[in-house]
Each structure stands twice: as structure tokens, then as C-alpha cells.
Amino acid sequence: MKRCVLVTGGAGYIGSHTAVELIEAGYDVVLVDNLSNSDEQAVEGVRRITGAEIPFEKVDCCDREAFEQVFRKYRFDAVIHFAASKAVGESVEKPLLYYRNNLTSFVNVLELISKYGCSNIVFSSSATVYGEADVQPVTELAPRKPATSPYGNTKQMCEDILRDTVAAAGGAIHGIALRYFNPIGAHPSAEIGELPRGVPQNLVPFVTQTAAGIRECLSVFGDDYDTPDGSCIRDYIDVVDLARAHVVAIGRMIEGRNKENFEIFNVGTGRGVSVLELVRAFERVNNLKLNYRIAPRREGDVVKNWADTTLANNELGWRAERSLDETLAAAWKWQQEVMKR
Numbered sequence: 386m387k388r389c390v391l392v393t394g395g396a397g398y399i400g401s402h403t404a405v406e407l408i409e410a411g412y413d414v415v416l417v418d419n420l421s422n423s424d425e426q427a428v429e430g431v432r433r434i435t436g437a438e439i440p441f442e443k444v445d446c447c448d449r450e451a452f453e454q455v456f457r458k459y460r461f462d463a464v465i466h467f468a469a470s471k472a473v474g475e476s477v478e479k480p481l482l483y484y485r486n487n488l489t490s491f492v493n494v495l496e497l498i499s500k501y502g503c504s505n506i507v508f509s510s511s512a513t514v515y516g517e518a519d520v521q522p523v524t525e526l527a528p529r530k531p532a533t534s535p536y537g538n539t540k541q542m543c544e545d546i547l548r549d550t551v552a553a554a555g556g557a558i559h560g561i562a563l564r565y566f567n568p569i570g571a572h573p574s575a576e577i578g579e580l581p582r583g584v585p586q587n588l589v590p591f592v593t594q595t596a597a598g599i600r601e602c603l604s605v606f607g608d609d610y611d612t613p614d615g616s617c618i619r620d621y622i623d624v625v626d627l628a629r630a631h632v633v634a635i636g637r638m639i640e641g642r643n644k645e646n647f648e649i650f651n652v653g654t655g656r657g658v659s660v661l662e663l664v665r666a667f668e669r670v671n672n673l674k675l676n677y678r679i680a681p682r683r684e685g686d687v688v689k690n691w692a693d694t695t696l697a698n699n700e701l702g703w704r705a706e707r708s709l710d711e712t713l714a715a716a717w718k719w720q721q722e723v724m725k726r
């Protein structure tokens with residue numbers, strides 16, 4: 386019998402890519418999304434890539450009544466919880482919106498999986514929980530640093546909520562928190578990808594929109610950091626590789642291969658790439674010139690953050706496979722597809 390996975394935030398960037406990988410791995414999926422920061426076209430994209438009939442429920446996970454209907458209608462073997470607000474700057478301006486959305490929806494998910502006997506949950510956490518880590522690359526044992534935004538705080542709080550809930554469930558609930566580094570790129574089919582609303586805050590969407598002429602010039606935030614070329618270093622993980630990590634995490638719990646009831650894994654490539662390196666790679670791979678200038682540092686940026694992926698490699702048996710070049714080519718292909726639509 387096919388296993389069924391509920392994907393909240395399933396019309397979003399990472400959710401839609403994960404839905405594709407789940408289906409291709411033989412799972413049934415049900416997608417839930419309130420479409421507050423996503424588009425139902427992404428669901429269509431998942432259907433086109435996979436050729437599967439995919440149930441989609443337009444539901445807000447904060448709406449307990451409506452959300453519970455979804456649990457009455459289907460039976461889930463696992464849940465992957467992506468649904469959340471994710472703009473760092475906005476979270477500073479509207480902290481209560483972030484605490485309400487991100488915490489309420491997660492508490493609802495945990496209450497409902499308990500009530501309906503679904504025992505496996507993957508939570509999308511973030512490498513933002515490490516802040517400016519003392520040692521690079523960062524292992525899962527690195528201490529979490531005080532969050533610098535309400536958004537980051539909700540990631541830490543949800544990790545704690547999950548840990549406590551799993552501990553209290555005495556083995557009835559298994560949870561895995563995946564700490565994503567910097568997800569970029571798009572599905573190679575260019576059927577789905579990132580759809581930022583307004584001016585992109587993240588690097589790669591800004592790069593592709595600049596290359597497309599939507600933005601005049603990319604600002605590289607700082608070239609006087611203590612790094613080889615002076616720009617910040619991150620670990621850019623292909624969204625399809627990231628999606629596959631979720632499939633592996635789900636399988637680990639469903640097949641009872643998890644070693645603890647609550648586990649945490651870094652999901653990155655293990656390779657640090659500077660902003661200027663990324664810009665140059667983008668130009669080279671896609672054979673174009675990007676208009677960019679060096680700008681002042683952005684407040685709140687960490688200097689460097691890349692993953693030690695030993696645990697994910699050895700325990701999950703997962704590793705990032707796509708090269709930065711492939712990923713940047715897919716990002717540009719997706720941007721061109723968005724322009725056509």
C-alpha cells in the first residue's frame with residue numbers, strides 16, 4: 386500500500402519541489418497551502434512534472450477547524466511542515482504576525498497528528514539558528530545563538546516545541562528537524578521554482594531578476610569582510626537536493642531506522658561559496674554579464690555559514706549531488722520561464 390504524506394506549504398518553493406520528489410519516490414501526497422505567499426500554479430507544475438493527480442486543499446494551518454477537516458478526509462503516514470512566513474525583515478516589523486502564523490500552525494499540526502494517529506513529522510528549520518557560529522563548517526552540535534529576528538526565533542521555538550512534544554509522546558511521535566542552509570535553484574524542467582513577491586531579499590532571485598532586466602543592479606552587501614574575497618560566505622543548496630533530503634527523512638522514520646525519536650540534520654552541500662564567487666559562476670555558466678556594484682554591509686548578516694554534512698551523509702545516507710553550475714543554470718532557466726508566463 387502506498388504511504389501518504391501531508392505537505393503543508395505544498396504550493397511554496399520548497400514544498401512544491403518536495404512534493405515532486407515524494408511522488409517520484411512512490412508516495413501519495415496531499416498538498417495544503419493558504420496561498421498567502423504562493424500560487425496554485427505551483428501545484429499545476431507538480432502535476433505536470435509527475436503526471437499524478439494530486440489533491441490540493443486551500444487551507445490555512447492556523448485555522449484549526451478547516452485544518453482538522455483535512456485530517457478527517459485523508460489518512461497520513463507522515464507530515465512535512467513547510468507552511469510558515471519567511472521574510473526576515475517583515476518579521477522584525479510584524480513580530481506578532483510571525484509568532485501567530487509560525488507557532489500556531491505548528492502547534493495545530495502537532496495536535497492533529499497526535500489526535501489522528503500519524504506518528505512522523507519533518508519540520509523545516511534553518512541554519513539561521515546557528516547565528517554567527519564559532520567554528521566552520523557548522524555541525525549540529527554547534528550551540529544555537531540568540532535569534533536576531535522574530536523569524537529566526539520562530540525556527541528555534543518550533544524546534545523546541547517539537548522536541549518537547551516528541552519527548553512527551555513516549556515514542557508515539559517521531560520528529561526530524563532539517564536545518565536548511567541556503568536553498569536556491571529550480572526544478573530542471575522549469576515547471577516550478579521560486580516565486581518571490583516584490584523585491585527579492587535573497588541573493589539568487591535578485592541575481593536572476595537583475596539578469597532579466599527587472600532589477601537594474603545587484604548590490605553585493607559588503608566586500609570588506611574577513612573572507613578570502615571580502616564578501617560573505619554561504620552554503621547554497623540546490624532545492625531538488627534539499628527536497629530529496631525530506632524524502633529520505635520520511636523513509637527513515639516510516640521504516641523505523643531513526644536512532645532517536647527527535648533528530649536534527651544539517652542540509653547543505655558542505656561547500657562555502659562567497660557572494661562574488663556565486664555572481665561570477667552565474668555569469669560564466671549562463672554566458673551573460675550581470676550588472677552589480679559593491680554596497681555597504683547589510684545589517685544582521687552573518688559573515689560565514691556553511692554546513693558540516695557528515696551526519697546527514699552518514700546517518701541519512703543523503704548528500705547534495707548537483708553542482709553549483711547546474712543549480713545556477715536551472716535558476717536562470719526558471720527566471721526565463723517566469724518571464725514568458
Ligand code: UD1
Pocket residue numbers: 473474511512513537567568586587588589591603604605606607617618619660683684685686687
Ligand atoms: C537569509 C536570512 C535567514 C534566512 C534565509 C532564508 C537575513 C539576515 N538572513 O539568509 O535568516 O533563513 O535568508 O533564505 O536576512 N546578498 C547580497 N545582495 C542581495 C541579497 C543578498 O549581497 O541583494 C548577500 C547577503 O549579504 C548574504 C548572501 O548574499 O551574504 C545570501 O543572502 P540571502 O540569500 O539573503 O541569505 P542569508 O542572508 O544567508
